[in-house]
Amino acid sequence: xxxxxxxxxxxxxxKGAPVELKCNxxxxxxxxxxxxxxxxxxxxxxxxxxxxxxxxKGFTADLNKGETSFHLKKxxxxxxDSAMYYCALSGNSGGxxxxxxxxxxxxxxVNP
Amino acid sequence: EAGVAQSPRYKIIEKRQSVAFWCNPISxxxxxxxxxxxxxxxxxxxxxxxxxxVVDDSQLPKDRFSAERLKGVDSTLKIxxxxxxxxxxxxxxxxxxxxxxxxxxxxxxxxxxTVT
Numbered sequence: 001x002x003x004x005x006x007x008x009x010x011x012x013x014x015k016g017a018p019v020e021l022k023c024n025x026x027x028x029x030x031x032x033x034x035x036x037x038x039x040x041x042x043x044x045x046x047x048x049x050x051x052x053x054x055x056x057k058g059f060t061a062d063l064n065k066g067e068t069s070f071h072l073k074k075x076x077x078x079x080x081d082s083a084m085y086y087c088a089l090s091g092n093s094g095g096x097x098x099x100x101x102x103x104x105x106x107x108x109x110v111n112p
Numbered sequence: 113e114a115g116v117a118q119s120p121r122y123k124i125i126e127k128r129q130s131v132a133f134w135c136n137p138i139s140x141x142x143x144x145x146x147x148x149x150x151x152x153x154x155x156x157x158x159x160x161x162x163x164x165x166v167v168d169d170s171q172l173p174k175d176r177f178s179a180e181r182l183k184g185v186d187s188t189l190k191i192x193x194x195x196x197x198x199x200x201x202x203x204x205x206x207x208x209x210x211x212x213x214x215x216x217x218x219x220x221x222x223x224x225x226t227v228t
Contacts, residue, residue, distance in 0.1 A: 004154075043115070044155070044203065044219040086154050099168055100145075100217065102154030 002027045004089050006103035013077050014111050021072040021106045023061075023087030032090040033063055033070040034100070039083045047072075047085070057081070077110045084108075114138065116220035118204050124226045130192035133223045137185070137206030145217060146179055146189050147203040155203055161187065194227045201225070 003026040013019050025031060035047040048056045050063040050070060061072045070087060087103040117136040125131050137144050143162055147155035158177065160168040164184040172179070176195070181187040191198055201224050205217040 009152075043221055044205075046216045049216075088154075099157050099160060102156070104152065104154050 002031070002089050002091050002101045004087050004101055004103035006085075006087055006106050008106045009104070010107050010109070012109045012111060015079055016076050019074050019077040019081070019108065019110075021085050021087075021108065023070045023072065023103060025068050025070065025087075025089050027068075027089060027091050029091050032098075033061070034088040034090065035059070035061055035070075035072050036086045036088055036102070037083050038086070044086070077108075079110045079112060082108055082110045116204055116206055116218055118202075118220035118223055120223055121221060122224050122226075124228065125194055127196055127227050128193040130190065131194055131225060132188050132190045133202050133204075133225075135187045135189070135204030135220060137187075137204070138208075138218055141206035141208050141218070142184075143207045143209065143215075144181055144187050145203075145205040145207075146187070147205065149201045149203055149222070151200070158189070191225075194225075196227050199225055199227045 005024045007022050033050045036044050037047040038044045048054055048061060059072055059074045061070050063070050084105050084107050086105045088100050090098050090100050116138055119134050123131055145160050146158045148158050149155045158172045159179045161181045164181045177191055179189045201222040203222045204220040207215040207217045209215045
């Protein structure tokens, strides 16, 4: 079974402060991890995926297999980063056909 | 390119009624997904199609939910009869490749269903 845990429902920071959104996962095989984001009145969209090792909009995330974590980080938060962030896992253990399992999400608010 | 289209955007029905949602994926995308997102939760996969075949419907409540993708393009999701706990946003997503790899999923705007 695959499971994604986002321990913080809400996270509030001030503009310019560092931000870290936590994500832990449970999976028996080799997972692929994603962060999806939903800005106000917009569609859910991919922010980044661990295999691409990119920095998108200043965000980075490193897969830590030892700690089974995939935390999302940004050194200096901006007001436009305010959104709902979902961590998601894709795996194929037990013939799951690489389905995506989402966490419950963290609502990030960046205050001016 | 045009994004994933869904209709209707909002629907209010009484319990025990039936409802249908429609999704048109991005042109050329082979894989189509239906998710249910209950308030305060992340999206939960209901069913995944590869072209017009079902590859995963393990979390679809088959006694009341059904879905089809007859020509491998657009899809409909039906609930009959609806229950109060079916109140949720129903998201459709599509991706360009088959189920052997994890590709980016493109989401539609969703249909917000309220069952009273």
